Amino acid sequence: MDLQIFWFVLIAGLWSAYFLLEGFDFGVGMLLPFLPKDERERSQMFATIGPVWDGNEVWLVIAGAATFAAFPAWYGTMFSGFYLALLLVLFFLIIRVVSFEWRDKSGSSRWRAVWMWANAAGSFGASLIWGIGLSNLLYGLPIDSNGDYSGTFWDLFSGYTVLGGVTIVLLFAFHGSTYLTVRTTGDLCARAAAAARRLSVVAALVLAGFLSWTVAVAVDRNDKDVFPPILPAALAIAAVVLALVFVFARRSGWAFVMTALATVLWVATVFTSLYPRVMVSSPDFGNSLTVDGASSAHYTLVLMTVVAAIFVPLVLLYQGWTYHVFRARVGGDEVETPPLAPASGGSG
Amino acid sequence: MTPLASTVVDLARVQFATTSLYHFLFVPLTLGLGPIVATFQTLWYRTKDEKWLRLTRFFGTLFLINFAIGVATGLVQEFEFGMNWSVYSRFVGNVFGAPLAVEGLAAFALESTFLGLWIFGWDRLSPRLHLATLWIAVVGTWLSAYFILVANSWMQHPVGYKIVDGEAQLTSAWALLSNDFALRAYLHTILAGLIFGSILVLGVACWHFLRGHDVELFRNAAKVALIVAVPVTLLQLVVGNRFGEAVTSQQSMKIAASEAQWDTCQPCSFSLFQIGGFSEDDQTPSFSITIPRLLSYMATGSFDGQVQGLTELQRQEERKYGRGNYMPNIRVIFWSMRVMAFAGVLMFLVAALGAWLYWRKKLERARWFHWTALVAIALPYIAASAGWILTEMGRQPWIVQGLLKTSEANSPSVSTTSLGISLGVFIALYVVLGVVDFVLMRRYARPDRPASQEEMPEPAVSY
Numbered sequence: 025m026d027l028q029i030f031w032f033v034l035i036a037g038l039w040s041a042y043f044l045l046e047g048f049d050f051g052v053g054m055l056l057p058f059l060p061k062d063e064r065e066r067s068q069m070f071a072t073i074g075p076v077w078d079g080n081e082v083w084l085v086i087a088g089a090a091t092f093a094a095f096p097a098w099y100g101t102m103f104s105g106f107y108l109a110l111l112l113v114l115f116f117l118i119i120r121v122v123s124f125e126w127r128d129k130s131g132s133s134r135w136r137a138v139w140m141w142a143n144a145a146g147s148f149g150a151s152l153i154w155g156i157g158l159s160n161l162l163y164g165l166p167i168d169s170n171g172d173y174s175g176t177f178w179d180l181f182s183g184y185t186v187l188g189g190v191t192i193v194l195l196f197a198f199h200g201s202t203y204l205t206v207r208t209t210g211d212l213c214a215r216a217a218a219a220a221r222r223l224s225v226v227a228a229l230v231l232a233g234f235l236s237w238t239v240a241v242a243v244d245r246n247d248k249d250v251f252p253p254i255l256p257a258a259l260a261i262a263a264v265v266l267a268l269v270f271v272f273a274r275r276s277g278w279a280f281v282m283t284a285l286a287t288v289l290w291v292a293t294v295f296t297s298l299y300p301r302v303m304v305s306s307p308d309f310g311n312s313l314t315v316d317g318a319s320s321a322h323y324t325l326v327l328m329t330v331v332a333a334i335f336v337p338l339v340l341l342y343q344g345w346t347y348h349v350f351r352a353r354v355g356g357d358e359v360e361t362p363p364l365a366p367a368s369g370g371s372g
Numbered sequence: 373m374t375p376l377a378s379t380v381v382d383l384a385r386v387q388f389a390t391t392s393l394y395h396f397l398f399v400p401l402t403l404g405l406g407p408i409v410a411t412f413q414t415l416w417y418r419t420k421d422e423k424w425l426r427l428t429r430f431f432g433t434l435f436l437i438n439f440a441i442g443v444a445t446g447l448v449q450e451f452e453f454g455m456n457w458s459v460y461s462r463f464v465g466n467v468f469g470a471p472l473a474v475e476g477l478a479a480f481a482l483e484s485t486f487l488g489l490w491i492f493g494w495d496r497l498s499p500r501l502h503l504a505t506l507w508i509a510v511v512g513t514w515l516s517a518y519f520i521l522v523a524n525s526w527m528q529h530p531v532g533y534k535i536v537d538g539e540a541q542l543t544s545a546w547a548l549l550s551n552d553f554a555l556r557a558y559l560h561t562i563l564a565g566l567i568f569g570s571i572l573v574l575g576v577a578c579w580h581f582l583r584g585h586d587v588e589l590f591r592n593a594a595k596v597a598l599i600v601a602v603p604v605t606l607l608q609l610v611v612g613n614r615f616g617e618a619v620t621s622q623q624s625m626k627i628a629a630s631e632a633q634w635d636t637c638q639p640c641s642f643s644l645f646q647i648g649g650f651s652e653d654d655q656t657p658s659f660s661i662t663i664p665r666l667l668s669y670m671a672t673g674s675f676d677g678q679v680q681g682l683t684e685l686q687r688q689e690e691r692k693y694g695r696g697n698y699m700p701n702i703r704v705i706f707w708s709m710r711v712m713a714f715a716g717v718l719m720f721l722v723a724a725l726g727a728w729l730y731w732r733k734k735l736e737r738a739r740w741f742h743w744t745a746l747v748a749i750a751l752p753y754i755a756a757s758a759g760w761i762l763t764e765m766g767r768q769p770w771i772v773q774g775l776l777k778t779s780e781a782n783s784p785s786v787s788t789t790s791l792g793i794s795l796g797v798f799i800a801l802y803v804v805l806g807v808v809d810f811v812l813m814r815r816y817a818r819p820d821r822p823a824s825q826e827e828m829p830e831p832a833v834s835y
Binding site: 174 | 439451456480491492493539
C-alpha cells in the first residue's frame, strides 16, 4: 500500500484511539459537577480515570508528533491556522492535568471544589474545541496559495462546525456515563446509568444529524461522492442507536462498547470525507492541502512505518494490561469483578 | 525586514523562550528524582526496612507534584512548533518530526502509563512488579530526554539530511540518532537531572536536620543524595567542558560569543569576570580577571589551541551566507555561560562539603551547612536555565544552524495580536501553576508537617 495513504489512515487511527480513550475521561470530567452527591463519590469518579488518563492523553502527543513527522505541511498549516483555538485547548488540558495531581493534596473543601471545576471545565472546553476543529478540516477554511491560513479566529465558527463541537461534547458525556456504569458500584452506578439513559437520546439524535450533515458537506465542499463517507457515518449512527438500546436494556458493558465504536466511527467519517485532502480550503478549493502534497519524503515515511509497526502494538499491549490491572469497580468496599469485563454491569 | 515582522518574530521567540525554560524547570527534576525514589524503593524491597518505604513515599510525592507540570507544559512545546513556527515546521518536519514522534511512541507512552500503574498499583501489584513499574517509568523519562535532544541537536548541528525543493529531508536515521552533538547534550542533560534530584534531596534532608525532625530517617536520604551528588557534580564539570570543545568545532560563533573573544587568539586566556567589551565599538574590557591559557584548553583541549575571534567569524559567515549580522547577543551569551559554570562549581563544592561533614559525622549538626544546602536547591535551576539560554540564544541568528534563519521561520498567518494574547495566557497560567507548585512542594517537603500527611495518596478510595 502507498505509504502516504497508510500514514493518513494511521493518523486517523491515532486520533480515534485518542478520542476513544480520552473521550470517556473527558465525559467523566464533564459529569463531575452533576453526578456525585458527596465528596466520597466525587473521589470515586476521579478514581475510575486516575490511573489511566495520562496514558490516554499520550495518544494526542503521538497523533500530533506523527502529523509533524509524516505531514509537515499539514502540521504547519493546521497548528498555525487554529492558533487561538489550540491555545484554548492547551489551556483546558493544562488545568485538567494539574487538577488530577493536585486535588487530593489538601483536605480543604474549597481547594477540592476548585480542581473539580477545573477538571470539568477543562474536559468540556477541550471536547468542544476538538469537535469544532476536526469539523473545520472538512468544512473548509481560507488557505492562501502558500498553504498558509488567511482567516481569523472567528472563521472557525459556522453552524456546521459549532454543531460538530456540541455533538462531541454530548457524545463524550454519553461515553463517559457508560464508562462509569461499568466502573462504579451502588448508588453512584445507578445515577450514572440514569444519566446515560438521558444522554443517550440527545446524543443519538444530534450525532445522527451531524453525521448526515457531514456527508452533505463532503459532497458539497470537498467534491466527494456520497459513497464511501456514508458508510462510516451510517455505522456510527447504528452504533449510537445500539448504545441507546443497550442502555435502556441495562446492558452497560455493551453500551460502553457501542459508545466507543460510535466515537471511532465519527473520526472515521471525518477522515473518509476528507481523503484525498487533509485540509479543505474554502473559498479557494484549489489551495486545499492534499495527502500527496503535504507528506514527508519516502525515507522518513519508511522509517516512521518501522517505528510504528514496533511500538503501536507494544503501547496497546501494556495499556491494555493497565486496564486489566485496574479493572475492579470503584466502590465503597472495593468489590472485585470477574477477570473478564462484565457484559452486563450496573446494579441500577 | 519590516518592523512589524520583527515584532512577530520577537514575540514568538519570547514565547518559546518563556515556555521552554519553564518546562525545563520541571523536566530535569523528573529525570533525576525518579531514579533516586526508585533506589529508595529498591532498598525497601531488598531490606524490608520501613525507613526506605517512608523515604520512597515522601520523595515520591514531591516527584509526582513536579511531574504533573512537566507533562502539562510539555504538551505546549509540541504544539508550539506548528503554532508559532509553521515555516520552520514545514522546512524541518521530515527530519525533526521523526524523533518527536518516536519520543511519543517509545518514551512518553512508557512513562505516563507506568507512572499511573506505580501511583495506583501499591495494593494491586506484587511488590516486585510494583517496583518494576517505577523503574520502567524512569527508563521512559530518560528515553524521552534522548529523543528530544536528538531533535534539538539537529538544530544546532544538522546531520544526515539533504535539501530538496527548499525543505530538509532525512537521508540517514543513524546519523541523526548518533549525532555527536546529541550524545554530548544527552549526557550533559542526564547528569544535570541527577544533580537536580540529589541536590533537592540533600537540601530537604538538611531542612529536616535544621528543625531536628526525623533526623535518623533523613540521614539515610542525605547519604544516598551525597553518593549521587559528589561524583555527578564533578563529572558534570568535565562533561560540560568537553561539550564546549564539540561546540567549538560545530558552532564556532557560539564559543567566541560566550567568551566575548573579538580577535582570534593563540593561546587564549579565560575571562572570569569583565566589565565592558561586549560590543563591536567597545571590544576591550575596561576591567577583567583572566586565567591565562584556560580558554584554549576549554575550547580545544590543548593549552596552546587557537580560538577564532568574532570579527573573523563574522567575515567568514558573510562570505558564506551573504551580508548580515551573524553574531548572537554577546553580553547575554558571555554571562549565561559564566552563570552556568559558576553554579556548577558551587554545586560541586556543596556536595563535597556535605560528604566531608557526613564522613566526619557532623552533617546533622552543622547548621551553617543546612542553610547552605537549602539555598543550594536553587543552583541547579539557575544553571540549567543559563545553559539553555546559552545553547539557544548562542545559535542566533539561526533557527537551524546554517540552514534557516529564525527571522524567516515564524508563522506568517499568526498576528501580533494572537501572539500577544497567547503570551499573556501562558504567562498568567504559568505563574499560577508555579506558585501552586511551589506551595505544594514546600508543604510536602517541610519538616513540621503532621505525620499523617506524609503518606502518598493510597489508591482508589482515598484519591
